[in-house]
Amino acid sequence: MLFLLLFSSNLAKAETDAEQATAAYFNSIQNQPKKLSAFLHAMPKGGDLHNHLGGVSMAENMLRYASRDDLCVNATSFAVKKDLSCSPPYRIAQVQKSFILYNQIIDAWSMRNFQPGKESGHDHFFATFEKYLPILVKHRAEMLHEAVERACRENVLYLELMIMPDDNNSGLLGSQFAWDDNLKHLREKLLKSSVIPIVLNISKQFDCYQKHLQAFFNGPGKQLCPNFKLRYLYQVLREQPPTQVFAQLLTGFELASRDPRVVGINLVQAEDGKLSMRDYRLQMRMVGFLHRLYPRVKISLHAGELVPGLVSMSGLRFHIREAVEVAHANRIGHGVDIRYEDHAVQLLQEMARKQILVEINLSSNAAILNVSGQQHPILLYRQYHVPIALSTDDEGVLRTNLTEQFKLAVVNYHFSYLTLKQLVRNSIYYSFLPGASLWQDAHYQHPVARCKDSLSTGKLSLSCQRFLATSEKADSQWKLEQQFLQFEQPFIKPHYH
Numbered sequence: 001m002l003f004l005l006l007f008s009s010n011l012a013k014a015e016t017d018a019e020q021a022t023a024a025y026f027n028s029i030q031n032q033p034k035k036l037s038a039f040l041h042a043m044p045k046g047g048d049l050h051n052h053l054g055g056v057s058m059a060e061n062m063l064r065y066a067s068r069d070d071l072c073v074n075a076t077s078f079a080v081k082k083d084l085s086c087s088p089p090y091r092i093a094q095v096q097k098s099f100i101l102y103n104q105i106i107d108a109w110s111m112r113n114f115q116p117g118k119e120s121g122h123d124h125f126f127a128t129f130e131k132y133l134p135i136l137v138k139h140r141a142e143m144l145h146e147a148v149e150r151a152c153r154e155n156v157l158y159l160e161l162m163i164m165p166d167d168n169n170s171g172l173l174g175s176q177f178a179w180d181d182n183l184k185h186l187r188e189k190l191l192k193s194s195v196i197p198i199v200l201n202i203s204k205q206f207d208c209y210q211k212h213l214q215a216f217f218n219g220p221g222k223q224l225c226p227n228f229k230l231r232y233l234y235q236v237l238r239e240q241p242p243t244q245v246f247a248q249l250l251t252g253f254e255l256a257s258r259d260p261r262v263v264g265i266n267l268v269q270a271e272d273g274k275l276s277m278r279d280y281r282l283q284m285r286m287v288g289f290l291h292r293l294y295p296r297v298k299i300s301l302h303a304g305e306l307v308p309g310l311v312s313m314s315g316l317r318f319h320i321r322e323a324v325e326v327a328h329a330n331r332i333g334h335g336v337d338i339r340y341e342d343h344a345v346q347l348l349q350e351m352a353r354k355q356i357l358v359e360i361n362l363s364s365n366a367a368i369l370n371v372s373g374q375q376h377p378i379l380l381y382r383q384y385h386v387p388i389a390l391s392t393d394d395e396g397v398l399r400t401n402l403t404e405q406f407k408l409a410v411v412n413y414h415f416s417y418l419t420l421k422q423l424v425r426n427s428i429y430y431s432f433l434p435g436a437s438l439w440q441d442a443h444y445q446h447p448v449a450r451c452k453d454s455l456s457t458g459k460l461s462l463s464c465q466r467f468l469a470t471s472e473k474a475d476s477q478w479k480l481e482q483q484f485l486q487f488e489q490p491f492i493k494p495h496y497h
Contacts, residue, residue: 018488019418025491026417030410040406043420044483046427047158047476048151048391048402049300050333050359052235052268054129054136055394056147056161059109062132062396063102065139066092073101078108079131110397111367122310125368126270128397137167141212144230148213150395152225154402157483158431158476159228162235162266165205166251169198171240174247183246183289190247199255206232206261227479229472231263231432233300238276238283239269245279246286253290256297263432264298266333271305277315280322287327298330298432300359304341305334307369316340321347324356331430333359336369338377348384355442357387357430362408363400364393373412387442389427421484428477435471438478451478458485 029035057065072086073079073095080092089098096102107113109128114121129136136143140163151159173194180186213230221228234252238245252265267283270276276283287299303323306316316337323329324347332351335358341347351358358381366372381388390405392398409415409423425444429437438455440446447455451464451474460468460478468475 018485018492019421021491022488023417030414036410037403037407040410041403042155042487043406044424044480044487045154045156045402045406046424046480047160047389047431048156049160049331049357049389049427049431050361050391050393051147051159051161052394053140053143053147053161053163054268055397056150057136057143057396058146058399059106059112059132059396061142061146062109062135062139063092063095063105065142066135068093069135069138071134073105077131078105080134082134110399112399114367121370122270122272122368125394125397140165141209144209145213145216146396148228148230149216149221149224150401152221152228155483156402157225157227157229157480158428158433159230160233160263160432161230162233162268164235164237164248165202165209166198168237168248169201170195170248170251171237171244173198174244175241177243177247179241179243183286186243186246187250187290187293190250195247195251195254198251199258202234202251202255203259203261206259210261227476229433229476230261232261233264233266233432234262235266235268237269238267238271238279239273240275242279242282242286245283249286249290253294253297257294260434263434264300264330266300267302271302271319272311272315277311280319281326284322284326287329291328299328300331300333300432301327301329302333303329303335304332304337305365305369306337307371308340310369313340317342324351324354329356330432331357331359334361334365335381336365336371336377338380345384348380348386352385352387355387355430357389357426359391360388360405361391361393362405362412363398367398376412378409379413387426387430389423389430391427425477425480428473428480431473431476433473433476435473435475436467437471438468438474438481448474454478455481458482 026039029039069092070082071080071092072083073090073092075090088094089101095105109132111125114124147161148159177189234255236245236248236252249265256262256264291299301323304320306319308316317340320332320335320338320341323332338344338348360378365376378388390409392400392402392405395401406420426442429439429442438447438451440448448467450467454461454464468478
């Protein structure tokens with residue numbers, strides 16, 4: 001017995017030594033950008049919890065996907081559409097022959113080379129999606145493959161993608177109904193109509209995507225990321241009239257309650273849009289109403305993606321609070337305007353107490369809202385112990401990735417290795433994966449009793465194995481800890497000092 005205790009103690013010490021050695025090396029490369037980038041690229045990153053499929057693809061890839069689609073690019077707006085009278089060089093299949101046009105399209109479909117002038121970063125960003133929408137509608141499977149492979153190559157273990165596979169058929173259904181402020185009655189009308197067939201059709205779409213991705217997971221993905229998990233959030237277009245928004249929300253809640261691949265819902269489109277601002281409180285009430293009927297469906301909401309000047313000061317005072325208290329959001333996306341909320345300190349304390357994670361999108365906030373450095377609330381959230389995780393938002397349009405988000409956190413906010421490790425663990429702990437956590441709390445000091453010995457020895461006991469089999473979340477957390485063990489162990493060697 002004494003031998004076993006000593007053996008376990010020595011292994012735990014070895015883990016601590018490896019972590020300390022890794023942290024020491026990390027500290028030594030703070031002013032060496034190439035080494036820092038290499039370190040962060042190789043580091044396990046857990047999950048990317050805030051990622052839009054509609055913004056995930058690089059413009060170059062979208063042009064390649066659409067090369068056989070017989071689409072035409074508008075010479076001034078660079079939007080694509082079917083046009084039988086289209087002449088070279090504006091046919092998608094031929095744009096690569098014109099160096100200037102090809103690069104103009106990439107700049108128009110992304111934030112590459114963007115300089116504020118006639119349009120702001122915000123306006124340029126939100127204008128991109130309509131330009132390539134016909135490609136998105138037809139090539140979601142290829143975009144999914146791109147997103148998954150990129151995540152795998154960045155040592156990401158889990159991806160939650162926002163997606164609307166039905167091309168807003170749910171919203172179109174809602175447009176057939178007059179607004180009824182009695183949400184119970186409106187829900188009943190929609191359920192008697194075509195909501196469930198739309199839900200079932202979406203699940204069939206996911207079946208198709210899964211078949212497309214299987215070739216990757218059976219091929220290069222088998223070695224690259226054997227433990228990778230992909231889940232979806234059904235996204236709702238908030239810049240639409242109330243009946244359409246409610247029909248979309250109902251579709252999302254029904255879908256997430258029926259299809260385990262869909263773990264929750266989110267609201268997308270510009271939060272400062274005319275309808276988004278006018279109907280914000282109503283939309284939060286809709287989400288809260290459906291939450292009471294579908295309590296197991298998780299909710300992540302874009303809230304507080306606003307700054308002074310973009311909207312009136314009165315519009316900055318309540319969005320995050322309403323998302324938390326009325327809509328019962330489990331997570332908040334962006335949360336940039338937190339300091340302008342009424343009773344902001346009390347709200348921060350409430351978010352910390354309720355363990356509502358904020359999905360921090362540093363590149364996105366800099367490009368769209370011009371908020372970066374000390375103007376960003378990331379340190380404010382840390383000060384009040386509100387959990388955070390780093391995410392990409394729209395990595396294709398923004399020309400970024402998750403590694404870059406970690407680098408920004410280190411360069412701009414001097415986050416330590418142990419802080420980064422906490423954020424990585426947060427991304428799985430606060431993910432919408434079902435099941436109990438491997439950890440007793442979010443301090444990550446005490447695993448559940450059934451896996452305590454397994455974590456300290458690195459070997460799965462039968463008891464822990466049975467526990468992991470009951471929980472997708474705990475299983476991914478276990479895999480993450482194994483990734484950290486493998487990542488940190490080499491830093492004990494002398495040549496890293």
